[in-house]
Amino acid sequence: SSELTQDPAVSVALGQTVRITCQGDSLRSYYASWYQQKPGQAPVLVIYGKNNRPSGIPDRFSGSSSGNTASLTITGAQAEDEADYYCNSRDSSGNHQFGGGTKLTVL
Amino acid sequence: QVQLQQSGPGLVKPSQTLSLTCAISGDSVSSNSAAWNWIRQSPSRGLEWLGRTYYRSKWYNDYAVSVKSRITINPDTSKNQFSLQLNSVTPEDTAVYYCAREVGYYDSSVKTYYFDYWGQGTLVTVSS
Numbered sequence: 001s002s003e004l005t006q007d008p009a010v011s012v013a014l015g016q017t018v019r020i021t022c023q024g025d026s027l028r029s030y031y032a033s034w035y036q037q038k039p040g041q042a043p044v045l046v047i048y049g050k051n052n053r054p055s056g057i058p059d060r061f062s063g064s065s066s067g068n069t070a071s072l073t074i075t076g077a078q079a080e081d082e083a084d085y086y087c088n089s090r091d092s093s094g095n096h097q098f099g100g101g102t103k104l105t106v107l
Numbered sequence: 108q109v110q111l112q113q114s115g116p117g118l119v120k121p122s123q124t125l126s127l128t129c130a131i132s133g134d135s136v137s138s139n140s141a142a143w144n145w146i147r148q149s150p151s152r153g154l155e156w157l158g159r160t161y162y163r164s165k166w167y168n169d170y171a172v173s174v175k176s177r178i179t180i181n182p183d184t185s186k187n188q189f190s191l192q193l194n195s196v197t198p199e200d201t202a203v204y205y206c207a208r209e210v211g212y213y214d215s216s217v218k219t220y221y222f223d224y225w226g227q228g229t230l231v232t233v234s235s
Contacts (some may be wrong), residue, residue, distance in 0.1 A: 013177075028215065029217075029218065030218050030219060031214060031217055031218070031219035033219070033222070035221070035222070042205055042225040042226065042227060042228050043154070043205075043222075043225060044222055045223050046227075047171075048219060048221035049212075049214035049221075050214045050215050050217070050219075051221040052214070054223060080222075084202065088154075088155055088221070088222070089168060089220075090218070090220050094154035094169055095156065095169065095171060096144075096146075096220070097156065097170075098153060098154035098155070098156065099155060101154070102151050106206035
């Protein structure tokens with residue numbers, strides 16, 4: 001079972017803002033990273049560190065963190081943002097853990 | 108641009124050994140700033156980190172507790188690749204397996220680690 005907790009599903013109207021959250025004790029010590037996964041594809045890194053986007057990731061994706069909660073925000077969601085989103089962090093033993101994933105539906 | 112190319116069989120019999128390889132281009136398996144990981148994904152277990160190998164003046168391995176007794180990850184410097192071996196597989200090991208590069212640094216004095224490049228994934232089915 002995941003030690004990072006995510007809501008299983010979230011929906012957002014096209015063009016609106018949505019926040020996806022991830023909770024876990026390890027997030028008090030490490031920043032989360034966030035991955036987007038579309039059906040049949042490998043996960044793609046969208047946010048890492050305090051709030052960093054890899055090259056090619058639109059600036060409507062942003063990240064934040066407070067206490068044991070990390071958040072991924074999509075400002076002005078687009079149809080192509082419909083996907084599963086996973087958070088990840090290391091724990092104190094150096095192992096990685098993933099959240100259970102959030103299925104984002106863009107209405 | 109880093110690329111990871113996975114290879115290996117898609118069907119393994121129960122009790123046998125699952126073996127996959129991940130060939131690296133655009134970086135080195137001996138890099139002092141990266142770690143090379145295996146991750147799997149199944150409907151029942153979601154994304155599950157399995158382990159990593161990395162070089163920091165010598166070679167290190169870390170493995171997930173769930174598979175620690177059955178897993179080996181080895182670097183191959185001559186071919187710039189790394190491999191996964193998972194012994195005594197059962198149908199519960201059926202999953203899509205990914206290799207991934209991990210990097211880490213301090214961001215505003217907080218540690219952060221992330222997987223920036225992934226292989227294409229290999230569906231491995233454990234069945235007789």
